[in-house]
Amino acid sequence: xxxxxxxxxxxxxxxxxxxxxxxxxxxxxxxxxxxxxxxxxxxxxxxxxxxxxxxxxxxxxxxxxxxxxxxxxxxxxxx
Ligand SMILES: [Zn+2]
Numbered sequence: 001x002x003x004x005x006x007x008x009x010x011x012x013x014x015x016x017x018x019x020x021x022x023x024x025x026x027x028x029x030x031x032x033x034x035x036x037x038x039x040x041x042x043x044x045x046x047x048x049x050x051x052x053x054x055x056x057x058x059x060x061x062x063x064x065x066x067x068x069x070x071x072x073x074x075x076x077x078x079x
Contacts, residue, residue: 007076011065014056019064031055031066034079038068048072 018031038053051068054076058064069076 011056013060014058014063014065016055017057018055019057019062034066037079041068043070043072043075044077045070045075046073051077 018034034055035053038051041051042049043051048070050071052071054067054069056065056067065078067076067078
């Protein structure tokens, strides 16, 4: 999947951003974990090691979507 106009269209209503950090001692910071997973991931398209973390959130539904984007070939993978 490439980041192009169709991709942006699909994400309309979302904005760039990670979900707010949870409060409370036992909560897991999912965004930090996802960012770490991205950094250690390999691009399935070109094999580049180290994906960029691109989180999007939609405020009204508290929807969260995260993408790993390859800085080398631009391929994006939702996870
Ligand atoms: Zn790639």
